[in-house]
Amino acid sequence: MPAPVLMVVGTASSVGKSTLVAALCRLAARRGLRVAPFKAQNMSNNAAVTADGGEIARSTAVQAAAAGIAPTVAMNPILIKPEGQRRSQIVVEGKPWQTLAAADFWQRKALLWPVITRNLDALRAEYDLVIAEGAGSPVELNLKAGDLVNMRVAVYAQARTLLVGDIDRGGIFAQLLGTLMLLEPAERRLIEGLIVNRFRGDPALFVDGVRILEERGGVPVLGVVPWIEDLDLPAEDAVALDQARPAPAHGLVIAVIRLPAIANFDDFDPLAREPGVTVRYIDYPSQLAGAAAVILPGTKHTLAARRWLRERGFDAALRQFTGAIAGICGGYQLLGERISDPLAVEGAGGEDDGLGLLPVETVFAPDKQTTQTVAKAQAAWAGAAELHGYEIHMGRSRRLGEAQPLLRIVRRGATPAADDDGCQSVDGRVWGCYLHGLFANDEFRRGWLRQLGWQPAFDPLPQTDPLDRLADQVAAALGSPVLDRLFTISP
Numbered sequence: 001m002p003a004p005v006l007m008v009v010g011t012a013s014s015v016g017k018s019t020l021v022a023a024l025c026r027l028a029a030r031r032g033l034r035v036a037p038f039k040a041q042n043m044s045n046n047a048a049v050t051a052d053g054g055e056i057a058r059s060t061a062v063q064a065a066a067a068g069i070a071p072t073v074a075m076n077p078i079l080i081k082p083e084g085q086r087r088s089q090i091v092v093e094g095k096p097w098q099t100l101a102a103a104d105f106w107q108r109k110a111l112l113w114p115v116i117t118r119n120l121d122a123l124r125a126e127y128d129l130v131i132a133e134g135a136g137s138p139v140e141l142n143l144k145a146g147d148l149v150n151m152r153v154a155v156y157a158q159a160r161t162l163l164v165g166d167i168d169r170g171g172i173f174a175q176l177l178g179t180l181m182l183l184e185p186a187e188r189r190l191i192e193g194l195i196v197n198r199f200r201g202d203p204a205l206f207v208d209g210v211r212i213l214e215e216r217g218g219v220p221v222l223g224v225v226p227w228i229e230d231l232d233l234p235a236e237d238a239v240a241l242d243q244a245r246p247a248p249a250h251g252l253v254i255a256v257i258r259l260p261a262i263a264n265f266d267d268f269d270p271l272a273r274e275p276g277v278t279v280r281y282i283d284y285p286s287q288l289a290g291a292a293a294v295i296l297p298g299t300k301h302t303l304a305a306r307r308w309l310r311e312r313g314f315d316a317a318l319r320q321f322t323g324a325i326a327g328i329c330g331g332y333q334l335l336g337e338r339i340s341d342p343l344a345v346e347g348a349g350g351e352d353d354g355l356g357l358l359p360v361e362t363v364f365a366p367d368k369q370t371t372q373t374v375a376k377a378q379a380a381w382a383g384a385a386e387l388h389g390y391e392i393h394m395g396r397s398r399r400l401g402e403a404q405p406l407l408r409i410v411r412r413g414a415t416p417a418a419d420d421d422g423c424q425s426v427d428g429r430v431w432g433c434y435l436h437g438l439f440a441n442d443e444f445r446r447g448w449l450r451q452l453g454w455q456p457a458f459d460p461l462p463q464t465d466p467l468d469r470l471a472d473q474v475a476a477a478l479g480s481p482v483l484d485r486l487f488t489i490s491p
């Protein structure tokens with residue numbers, strides 16, 4: 001018997017589906033179930049790399065961590081990575097498939113349905129329970145014919161389906177009842193209940209709301225989940241950056257330039273978590289004022305980001321900036337002298353000068369490098385500990401002349417390596433490399449921060465795993481009888 005599927009769909013994107021799936025994964029795992037997350041298709045430039053070098057959405061990797069398992073490409077068989085200008089790289093089962101304009105993807109989508117069912121079936125054969133996540137709203141009526149990720153998956157798996165709405169953005173009745181109304185009868189029958197997410201204040205004040213939803217909707221409200229402050233999980237996509245309130249500038253300020261098609265910006269979450277450090281996402285050179293360092297993050301479209309930096313006046317501003325300058329992956333490529341994409345691997349390709357802050361040249365290759373990578377830093381401040389991170393890039397960079405590397409790669413996946421990566425200026429003030437996840441390494445992160453003048457005011461308190469905190473809150477909101485029912489695996 002294939003494992004049952006529990007599915008979470010939402011009334012819109014960013015209503016909290018991913019977080020709820022992560023919470024349910026942790027709660028099911030706590031009950032001893034072997035549980036796996038699944039999202040048929042995700043659109044995000046925040047990616048993770050699996051042990052065998054496949055690329056999947058970061059949010060799915062977080063859900064796998066919540067389930068206590070290592071992520072695999074089966075859990076997110078299709079990942080769409082937008083490059084801007086309505087083009088995206090389509091990653092299928094962890095590897096780039098094609099780079100397509102939106103209209104062409106729409107034409108070719110149907111080819112991908114067997115990929116989705118094959119991977120979902122495989123998870124259902126391996127685990128006791130699969131918790132699947134939809135995308136956006138399941139009733140975008142104009143897009144429904146091409147659906148690969150919402151009710152088509154629910155119907156295929158006959159999934160018990162939860163519909164989540166976000167009360168914080170308002171219109172909760174229209175969100176939930178409107179969505180129910182627009183589902184086809186065969187889809188509607190799969191809806192096991194509603195969840196009201198992000199409720200601020202006392203849920204006792206919403207009892208009338210619950211009654212009205214149940215009367216009008218004809219399905220139970222399974223829980224009113226409170227607004228959870230500072231959850232600190234990696235954001236699913238760059239929408240989160242637009243919603244983030246500007247952080248008050250106190251202590252040491254690190255500016256991160258919000259490049260077009262910004263990728264893997266959760267690289268900087270560990271910096272923001274340090275006491276006395278503020279990470280400020282910036283759009284204009286004037287916002288560099290007061291920053292001790294500036295970071296150029298990854299980007300899915302390096303040459304487009306290059307032009308954007310020039311247009312915004314960042315070239316001169318970065319030359320005049322006296323603090324530290326760091327670049328990760330696409331950001332590292334941008335710091336170099338030259339960027340060439342002769343095969344138009346990204347966008348329309350072409351070539352351009354880089355910012356000229358590191359003696360490095362980058363050429364794009366048709367094959368993508370995606371690996372979990374272990375390295376050692378070649379800078380005294382960074383300490384001697386092994387650094388664990390991951391690489392996701394099409395570009396290959398080489399140092400010019402006598403330039404110093406930043407890292408010595410010692411392992412990629414299971415394979416020992418002995419390559420240099422990255423580059424640092426002679427005075428160490430400017431550096432870049434390909435390793436995402438670098439700042440999650442404590443010795444490296446704190447070493448760099450100390451270089452910038454940071455002195456931890458106090459040792460950070462050991463924190464409870466945010467996934468446990470999240471799971472506890474969701475468990476309290478849903479209650480044991482509901483969870484017992486949702487996690488019943490034999491009919």
Ligand SMILES: NC(=O)CC[C@H](N)C(=O)O
Nearest residue numbers: 298299329330393394395
């Ligand atoms: N993750 C990244 O920043 C990727 C950088 C660049 N777009 C490349 O593929 O090489």
